[in-house]
Structure formats: C-alpha cells, structure tokens
Amino acid sequence: MVPLSWYLLVAALLFCIGLYGVMVRRNAVAILMAVELMLNAVNINLVAFWRYLSPERPVGLAWAIFVLTVAAAEAAVGLALLISVYRNRGSVVAEELDLLKN
Amino acid sequence: MEFQVPSLNLLIVLPVLIVTGWGMLLMLAEFFIPEEKKSWAPWLTMLGLVLALIQTIGLWGYNGGTFTPKGGAPMVVVDNFATFLNIIFLLTGILTVLISIHYLRRTGLDRPEYYMLLLFSVSGMMLMGMANDLILVFLALELLSIPLYILSGFAWPRPDSEESAMKYFLLGAFSSSIFVFGIALTYGSTGTTSLPLVLERISDAGMLGLVATAMLIVGFAFKVAAAPFHMWTPDVYEGAPTTVTAFMSVGAKVGGFAAMLRVFVAALPQLGEAWVPAVAGVATLTLIVGNVVAIVQPNIKRMLAYSSIAHAGYIMIAVAASVNSPDGVSAALFYMLAYLFTNLGAFAVVIALEHKQGEGVMLDDYKGLGKRRPWLALAMAYFMLSLTGVPPTGGFSGKFYVFRAAIEADLLWLAIVGVITSVISGYYYLRVVYLMYMYDGEGEVVANRALVWTVGLTALATLVLGLLPGPWFDMARDAALQTVQMVAGG
Numbered sequence: 001m002v003p004l005s006w007y008l009l010v011a012a013l014l015f016c017i018g019l020y021g022v023m024v025r026r027n028a029v030a031i032l033m034a035v036e037l038m039l040n041a042v043n044i045n046l047v048a049f050w051r052y053l054s055p056e057r058p059v060g061l062a063w064a065i066f067v068l069t070v071a072a073a074e075a076a077v078g079l080a081l082l083i084s085v086y087r088n089r090g091s092v093v094a095e096e097l098d099l100l101k102n
Numbered sequence: 103m104e105f106q107v108p109s110l111n112l113l114i115v116l117p118v119l120i121v122t123g124w125g126m127l128l129m130l131a132e133f134f135i136p137e138e139k140k141s142w143a144p145w146l147t148m149l150g151l152v153l154a155l156i157q158t159i160g161l162w163g164y165n166g167g168t169f170t171p172k173g174g175a176p177m178v179v180v181d182n183f184a185t186f187l188n189i190i191f192l193l194t195g196i197l198t199v200l201i202s203i204h205y206l207r208r209t210g211l212d213r214p215e216y217y218m219l220l221l222f223s224v225s226g227m228m229l230m231g232m233a234n235d236l237i238l239v240f241l242a243l244e245l246l247s248i249p250l251y252i253l254s255g256f257a258w259p260r261p262d263s264e265e266s267a268m269k270y271f272l273l274g275a276f277s278s279s280i281f282v283f284g285i286a287l288t289y290g291s292t293g294t295t296s297l298p299l300v301l302e303r304i305s306d307a308g309m310l311g312l313v314a315t316a317m318l319i320v321g322f323a324f325k326v327a328a329a330p331f332h333m334w335t336p337d338v339y340e341g342a343p344t345t346v347t348a349f350m351s352v353g354a355k356v357g358g359f360a361a362m363l364r365v366f367v368a369a370l371p372q373l374g375e376a377w378v379p380a381v382a383g384v385a386t387l388t389l390i391v392g393n394v395v396a397i398v399q400p401n402i403k404r405m406l407a408y409s410s411i412a413h414a415g416y417i418m419i420a421v422a423a424s425v426n427s428p429d430g431v432s433a434a435l436f437y438m439l440a441y442l443f444t445n446l447g448a449f450a451v452v453i454a455l456e457h458k459q460g461e462g463v464m465l466d467d468y469k470g471l472g473k474r475r476p477w478l479a480l481a482m483a484y485f486m487l488s489l490t491g492v493p494p495t496g497g498f499s500g501k502f503y504v505f506r507a508a509i510e511a512d513l514l515w516l517a518i519v520g521v522i523t524s525v526i527s528g529y530y531y532l533r534v535v536y537l538m539y540m541y542d543g544e545g546e547v548v549a550n551r552a553l554v555w556t557v558g559l560t561a562l563a564t565l566v567l568g569l570l571p572g573p574w575f576d577m578a579r580d581a582a583l584q585t586v587q588m589v590a591g592g
Binding site for chain 1: 237240241244248251252255258259261264265267268271272275276278279280282283285286287289290293294295
C-alpha cells in the first residue's frame, strides 16, 4: 500500500500551490480558485488520516463532507459578489479595486 | 430540564435554535408580509433576540453538553463561559438592530434580508463560544463569516461597499482554509478533533501538533484582526455600511476570541510554551501597529478600525496570560464586555453624524459637536476616554484586569507594552474630544429615539463597568472557572 506520508506530501504540495496562488495572482477569480485548492488539500489530508489512522470510525470522511459543503456555500457567496463587482466595474482584478486606500 | 433524549439535550441549545429558527422564519414570513408592513422586520428580529437572551440568562450556572457521539465528549457545551459570551453576542445583536433601523431607512438599504443575515451571523457567534469540537469551531466560524461577507457588501451597487465585501471574502476564505488545514493536522496528529480528547493526546503529537497550532493561531489572528494579519480590516470597515462595521468590530472579534480561548486554554495548554510567546508576539505587534497607524487616519471609521485592531491586541495579552494566570480568561471576558458597550456606543454616535451614506464620517465633521449637540458630544467624549482607558470607565477596568493578569503570568514586559501603547492611543482618541469642543463647525446630526437610547444605555453600561467593576468581574471569573477547571480536570 502507498504509505500515508505520500498523501500528506501531495496535500502539502497542493496547499502550497494554493497559498502561492493567493499571494501572486491578482485576478479575484484566480484567487478564489487557489483558495479552493487549499480546501481540497485539507480534504485529502482528512480522508488520508481517516483511512490510515482510524478506519473503523469514519470521522475524517464526515469532516471532509462538511468542508466540501462549507466550501460550496462560500463559493456561492463569493461568486455572487464577484459578478456584482464585475457588472459595476468591468474588472475583478484586485489591484484595480483601490477606492479604499489612504 | 425534562426534555431529555439520550445524549441530546436540545433545551440547553435553545438560544441558538431560537436565533437560527427566527432567521429562517423571518425569511419565510417575508413573502407573506405586505409591503407596507415591512418596517416590522427590525422589531420582530429584536423580539427573537430578546427571547434568546432571556433563555440564555436562564442558563447561567448550567454546566453540561449535548450532541455527544458514542464514546466521545459532547460537541456542544453550555457552561458559564459560553453563557457569558452568548449574552455578549445577543446584546451586540440587539444594539446593532437598534442603531440600524433609522440608518438603513435614510440610506435606502432597508431590506429585510439585513436582519436575517444578522440573526444567522449571531447564531454563528454563539456557536463559537459553545463549540467543543474543532470541526464545530470551523462550521461556526463560517456561519459567522458568510453572512458578514454579504452584509459588508449590502450597500451595493456602491463600489466601496462591494469592494469591501470582496476583500473581506477573499481574505476570509483564505484564512479559514489555513485554519481548517490546521484542524486537519490536529486530527492527524491526535486522531480526534474533540477538544477534551485533543487535550489528552496533544502532548504526544510532536512536530505535527506544533504546525497545527501555528495554523490555528494564523486563522484566529485573521478573524480577530491581529497584526500582521490585519491588512483587510481598515478597508473592510471603511467600505461596509457603518452599522455592519459596528457589528463586525464587536461580534466577529469577540466570536474569534471566544473560540480562541476555548481551543487554546481548554485543549492546548500543554503546548503553552510554544504558543504563549507566539501570541504575545502577535499581541505586541498588533498593539504597536493598531495604535500608531490610527494616529494619521482622517476618517473616523478607519480610525476606529485601527482602534479595533489595537483592542484585539489588549485581549491577546489576556489570552497569552491565560495559561499561567487564573485570571487571564476572566480578564479577557470582562474586557470584551466593556469593549462591547464602549465600541457600539462610539459607533452609534458615528452613525448619528453620518447623515447621508459616506458623508459626515471625517474627523473634521466632529468640529463643534460640543455646541450643537452637547449630550451626544459628552457621550462621545466619554466613549473616547473609555477606549483610551481613563478611569472611571469600563475601558479602564478592562485594561486594569488584563494588565494584572499579564503581570501574574510573568509577562510584565507585555503589560508595559500595553501601558505605553495606551498612552499613544490617547493622542488620537482625545483629538476627537478636542475637535468637538475647541472648534466651531456646521453639520447635520440625525439622532432618532432608538439611537439616542442606544447611546444612553451604552454610556450608562460603560459607567457602571467603570465605577463598579467588581461584581461583573466576579461573573467573568465564574464564567472562566469552567474552562480552567476543564484544564485541571484533564
């Protein structure tokens, strides 16, 4: 069987890609996608930990579903906000949203 | 308490059920209420919050939990800690409704969804204090945050409100994904997410446990707006409708600290050697950044945003002190109670001066308020003194208990940083007082009855907490004891 650490490595890598995406991408949609990558890294972790550490209690599995649900709710609100901003300004690039700076 | 189903006692979570259910009911009722009666929404909301508050006060002294899985610890606990915080959250909700009614009408934002989202957010905050399982903390955090993302963009299509919502959303989602990664690692290193079980096993978790703790700190620091994770705060607070800013600056912050205290004090005290210096460092940075940058802000909403960052720093001092001092948690609780009244009162005055949306929020608009509206100016001056920490105000008592707890916990240097930054903060708080009394100025002030009542009540509460802090601090101590006992009991 594939050892647990491989899964954790993949998850950590995915998380770092997401982190990098949030830091460098300027388009709000891309940032949102990067955040989703981070959340999926969490899901990989949860399911892997469940499978290897306590397969008799499907806690990690249930938690992964919670995380998915929350991510969906968050994305729904976020995309609605993005669409509303785009309609008003024709752009969702973070740097162009600079009304609120000193 | 006869309503007992094995391991499921819904009566003790009744306040949260009332708030959530009320929100959903209002959402349905919205379709059936005729257009001319839509103005009932705030009063119906208020009724729900007051009912929940009565229930919550009735639960004072209760100590138990529910939603217990087989062979595990309850996922939701109701102890004095949770009850104390729930009272804070419900009061925040009630006062926010009071200051919102007229403001929403005159800015054209009077849509009933506002109050429903407010109710959902309050229920999330209440769960933050009651959560005894990391996953429930995460769910509560999202339940608190998602309505707030919408609320801060509630003044659409005004671009600054939308921008504020988008910034809040992107950084909020980012921080909660870091937070939930921390939870996943805790689950991996201990095999559980239940706080009492984490407490038992975390000392064997090794490196993974430390990484998880660091990620939890980052997640919480984002939520409570602590430096260096505070970048979103001024923009979001400035762009959001002022009533929402008032609600966020108290509710979201106290919600974050509620979960933070329970997680760190009840589940992770053994890692205290690792996280206490980290939290103390974050507190120091937060105090310096918040208080120094607030000085140069010309906009009162931005100034109060930096001030709220600074106050997160003071509460962080109490969190850092909570492992080694028995009074750390109670100092944090008392501080948050005083902060609730002072900050909401100050925001009520800001709302009175904001005659049109986005106008009347500059510091210059406060010139001459002392002559135009002497009582309002007096109240504002009192709130500013309380935020600075001058006796006899609630803010002073709060700071006194926090610094005492820090000294008891051998964090004298942190208390000194707190005192020095308080002195700095006097500069920008007292400038408002100076502008109000030393200049002449014109400017419209809209103060309706609900607003005046709010200002009066919050000022009175701040005065009571300043003159007679003893009984309230004893209450906070009762509330904190539960958490500490849980630690001692293992």
